[in-house]
Structure formats: C-alpha cells, structure tokens
Amino acid sequence: MNEHTLFSYLSEYWLTALSILGLLVASGFFSGTETALTATSRARMHTLESNGEARAGIVNRLIDRRDRLIGALLIGNSAVNILASSLTTSLFLGLFGESGVVIATLIVTVLVVVFSEVLPKSWAISSPDRFALAVAVPTRLFVAVVGPVSSAINHFVRLVLGLFGVTLSKESSMLSAHEELRGAVDLLHREGSVVKADRDRLGGVLDLGELEVSDIMIHRTSMRAVNADDKPEVIVRTILESPFTRMPLWRGSIDNIIGLVHAKDLLRALAEPGVEPENLDIVKIAQKPWFVPDTTNLKDQLNAFLRRKMHFAVVVDEYGEVQGIVTLEDILEEIVGDIADEHDLEIQGVRQEADGSIVVDGSVPIRDLNRALDWTLPDEEATTIAGLVIHESMTIPEERQAFTFHGKRFIIMKREKNRITRIRIKPAEGLPSDEQG
Template sequence: MIIGYSLAILVLLGMSAFFSGSETALTAASRARMHQLEKEGDKRAAAVNRLIADRERLIGSILLGNNLVNILASVLATSLFTLLFGQGGLALVAATGVMTVLVLVFSEVLPKTYAITRTDSMAMAVARPIGVLVLAASWIVQLIQVIVMTTLKILGLATPADALSAEEEIRGAIDLHASEGAVNAADRLRLVGALDLKDLTVEDVMIHRRNIKMLNADMEPRQIVMKALASPHTRLPLYRGEKEEIVGILHAKDLLRAALPLGGDLSSLDLEGILRKPWFVPETTPVQDQLDLFLSKRSHFALVVDEYGELQGLITLEDILEEIVGSIHDEHDVAVQGVRPQPDGTVNVDGWVPIRDLNRATGWDLPDEEAVTVAGLVIHEAQTIPEPGQSFVFHGYKFNILRRQRNQVTGLNISEIETG
C-alpha cells in the first residue's frame, strides 16, 4: 500500500512537471521562428502554432491538468502520511510540508527553468501531447471560461486587455534586444527607421528650399554647363525669373549627351530640349506612399509644394532610403551637412538641420513630434523666437543660440546634460 501510494505520487509529480514545463515552453516560444519552421514544412512547429493561436484555451487546459494532478497527489500524500503517522494533525502537517517542497522544486521551478533554456525545442517536443489534452479538455475549459466571464460581468470588471499590434511587438523586440546588446545601435536605427516610414510625411524628410542648389535658366549655356559640372548633384532644378518658377530639371547625363557632339561650342546647346518636366508632390504625402511612387514611376526626384503650390523643398529616393539606412555618402558629399562637432564635446548645428538627422549623427534622442528642424524645436519649446546669447534647457539638452537672421534661428550650440 505504502509503495503504491509513493509510486502514484511520483508519477503525478512527473505529470505536474510536464504540464509546468510545457506551459512555459509554449507561451515563451518564438512565434516568428515557429512560423518560419512551419513554412519550411516542420509539422511540429505547425502544431505549436495551432496551440498558441488560442492561448486562452491552451493555458486553461494546461492549468486544468496541472491542478488535477497536484490535488490528487496531495490527497494521496495525505493518505500515505496518515498510514505512517495515524490520524491527527501530524500527518496533515507532514503531508503539507513534504508536498509543498516536492511540488515547488520538482514540479514548478525545475521544469520551468529547463523549459526557459530550451524554449523552442521543448515547445515542439510537447506540442502533440498537449494538443491531445487541449482537445480532450476543450469543453471543460469552455465551461470554465463562461463561469469566469459571467462572474467578472457581475462584479463589473473589464475583461478585455489592449492587445499589442504586430508593429508594437516588433518595436518592443528590437528595443529589448538592443538593450541587451544583441542588436547594435546602427542596426536598431535601420530596423526602426523602416517601421517609421508610414508615420512620416514628405515634409519631414525633404531638403528645404533654402538648401536646394538651383540654376538660372537665363544664364549662358557655357555657364550652366560649368555650374552643373561643379555641382555634387546629378539633377538640378532650373528656374527662370523667380526661384519659385521651376521650368525643368537638368540631368547631368542628359547634359553630357547633348554637349559631347558639340565639341567645345556650347552656344548652340539646346537646353530646353534636354530639360525634364518637373514633378511636384504635396508636402503632406506620406513617405511610404512617396517611396511607392518613386518605384512605380521609376523617377528618383520630386519637388515638394505646399497647399498653395509654393515650393517648399525637394525629395529624392536617397532621402527616403537614408531614413532607413542612415546617411549615404559618396565622394562629393559632406559627412553631415550643418552638424559640426566641437572639441569640447558640444555640437554646432545650423537651424535648418532636421532633428532626425541630428539624432542619427550624434546618437541623441531629441523629440521630433512637434517640429521638423532643430530651430523649430527650440522655438516650439521656448514659445518665442530667441535672441543670440540666450540659452535653453529642454529634454536633457542645453541649447545656446549663436545666430539669428530676421525671424530665423540659423545657428545653435547644443550639448547633452549629464545626469546623476
């Protein structure tokens, strides 16, 4: 009798350990890896995916099985110690103490610790037997869920919890692995940059009109050719009269094809014939949509206008790609235009520099929700147009105003404030 009770208790403890380890493995399994393995034809991964698709029923079935074997083991332990010590409080105390230690160590901590170190492999190993349990206990779990939901409604407690979107889960995973050192800062910026595209508009990433290199279409052809050759850009807007009046886009390759047959005589260059029609896009266009337009139209250059049709800037495919991969430099580019690190650790910044570019160049975390440029951020936070010599502290950074032109802040010195 005593041996039979002991063997039964050990078997039940083993079943409890199996349920505990299975719960940990299945709830912590990587859904992304299971999905990929299922696509590759792994049937065990497919079983895992079916189970975790309905976590509530999965957890309910495992808890049901675990509680049943634990309670039964406790009852048998009480009977065993009653046989050993007779009726009375000593048997109950002994049974409670021994079962608490056995369940805690061998049926909870040990299997869960093992499962957490081999999450995916164990999840695939236990998926089929747990699947049988879930199928067999489904009607009981459904009944329990009805009782629970009814009780919560009677008590007036809200039951639904806000579920994380797929994007939030990805962002959370990226930040978690970055904080643990598994993802370096550059890779984190690229991954998050791809997710950020849908939240940005063309206005956020465009080159401001004050920084656009343009050519006057009324200049002599030779002058235009020389200035085009001296420019680091392959596409140059041409204007006539006011800079707002863009008459076309000059592409360096088109210019070269037209100029070569003429030899050195550029006076007969047909400039109008090689200009490309300018493409204007609204500044409110989502960056993701603009990327799709660039790819579908096979054009990499667009001029940005506001609601009144006035020129605000330009955007290229490279500008959008830089939001993902960071600054793309060639032999003609300046490393980070408008950002000049100083020997004392501070950074001199031109007011027109986009906050996102400054963050990428310095590794800072200045907010860009309320303003696009650094000057815009200072004006927004200060609620005034500051004068040279003024200093402000916002978001853990000190902003010293260096230059102002009319109503525009054109130069700042920024330093990060050390905390602690």
C-alpha cells in the first residue's frame, strides 16, 4: 500500500468515525428533546411566554401538536440510529472482516444506549423546562421539514388500527384539565410540597362543578325561619336574637316561603319615627325570596350569587317543595373550609374521644368529615354520615347497632324516630367489611 493509498484509507476511516460520532450526538439530541418536551410544564411555558420569552412560545406550539412532534422526533432518531449502525458495521467489516459485524453490533448498542438514550434523557428529565427552551428553535426547524411525513405516518397508523377496531383519540390528554390539576395537587401534597389546607382549598374549587346545592344546603329540618302570622314583637325578638342576618319568612307552612327578612332592614324599619315592634308589618320589609333547584351545581350557583349580588337562596325540589336554604357563605366554605388547624376537630357536631373514636352528629356532611380527618368515605350516594350508614346498611339501624364498612366501625348511639342523630366512628381494626353487630 503506497503512501497516497494509506492516507486516503486513514482519511476515510476518520471521516466515517466522525460521521458516526455526529450521528450519535444527533440521536442524543432527538432522545433528550422528546423527553424534555414531554415532561416540560405547560403552565411554566405559558408563564414564560407571557413574560416575553419567545422560545417558550415555540415550545407551546410544538406541544399543541404532540403527535406530530413525537412522530417527527422518532423518525429522526430512527434514521440516525440506523445510519450510525450501518456506518459502524461497514467500518468494522473493513478492519476485522466478517467478525466485524458482531463487534460493530456490540459497540453500537453500548454507545446508543449510554450516550444516545440514557445520558440525554437523564439530563433532560432533570431540568425539562431549561432543556426544552434550549432545543426549541432547532426542533421547530426539524419538525417543519419532517412534520408532513410524520403526519402522513400517523394518519396511516390510525387507518391500520381502525381495521382492528382501535380508535385513537385526537385529544392531547385522556384526562380533563380538572383531573390533571387534582392529580398534580394530590401528588405535591404526598411529596410535602403542598400542605393539607391548601390542597383542600384547591380541591374545593375543583369540586364546585361536581357538587349540587343539595349537597351543602342547610336542610329544612335545621333551617331557622320565622312565621309571618306570629305577633310582630315575637318576630322581631326572634330575628334579633338569631345569630343569622337573613331569615326566610313563611306563612301557613314551611313550603310557603313568602319573603326574606334581613336584620338590617328590620333595624332600619324600627328606627323610623312612630314604628314600634308591636305595629311593625314584617311582610312589607321582607325581600322577595329567590328559589333555586336542588340540582343546581355549586359553580353555577356561585356565579348566580355574584351576578345577582345576593347571598341567600331557598332550595326547592322538582315538585316545588322547600328542601332547605343555601348561602354564599356555604359555597365559600366548600373552598376555604372551616377548620382552623388541620390537627384540631372544630367541625360543629364532631367530638374527639379519649379512646381515639369520633362521635359525630348524624347531620354532619361526609365531605366535611373527610376534609377534617383526611378520610375517604364516599359521598356519591349520601350527603351526611347518617345517610351513608343508612345507604350501606340498607336499613334504618337501631341504637347500639354497629356496622363495619370502608375501613371504619360505625356504632349507632342515638336515634330519634327515623333519624340517626349520633354515631360513634372508630377504626375497623381488621374486622371484616360486612360484619354487623
């Protein structure tokens, strides 16, 4: 081999080696980019874009068409890996003959796994937002070129899968925005980044659209109201001694709500010259009542309260019968809660006993108890603890009767007619879920 031939061979050898190295770098770029753009925070990117970061806008537009992006990156990654493998095999065949195929396979596998997959993906997942911003511009250019091919392949894949009855959703996510937010908040709470109180408030906001006013209303059995046919001085005393600023006014029966009395309106009327409690016409100062269906969800009811600038509504069922009342404060409490400390039980009707059990009034809402104690009792079929016991036992229990379900032991402490008024709850302590005593 003369000097010119040797120089040409060495030049070709090093050129091939550098090409393989460049292809491995390109493979690492595609792998890291796929990981970063998949794991990056869309909320963070939207914030950066709003603050004027142009690359964040590019990232958002790439993520908006995720299937096209991933398809383009996979095409690029597959192409460079195949080309790198071919060049390496060709190079080692020239150096080692037939055995070069085995050697090339082993070397390419190690290089691709370590330097083109594990290393760039580990780097990208450690700081996905920063990595995504760094690769945004070249990725946009690559996707602009290869994107049409990726879209065609995706369309072909959908057609093939369609032959087997498989339909791919075109939505970017199988979860709703609310479910994604809820999952993120729960995860951050478990990791210790979000305290329980903040998790409950955020969860309360997300639950507004799923709850109905019947879930949080003050039931008619607990509703404080005044009878328009009572003596005026009795009505005045009842309103002024009440802890509430607004009270419904009824006549004949509780289902006939004729007005809403505001304590301030009452005081203004009493301040008028010549007006005494004995000659006050309570109906004249009462406001017109606002009736809402018991199936109205809390999100709509909150918006209605704000739109009408009202704080109080009477809840009726489909037959027009009064079921209870709901206030703006009731809805706000679903968001902010009424627990002063996450370790203290300060719900009305809940008492912690020395033996670790919880004594609960039957009318206590399941949601309030879950939020206070971080329990997971179901509230789909019943609103109150008494309702849950009746639903699970499929009967109206007697006093001292006990049931075990959902990991808790429920002991009926007091019953008035057909109402369960007090229940003791304690851990099931390994008892079978269907045991009944």
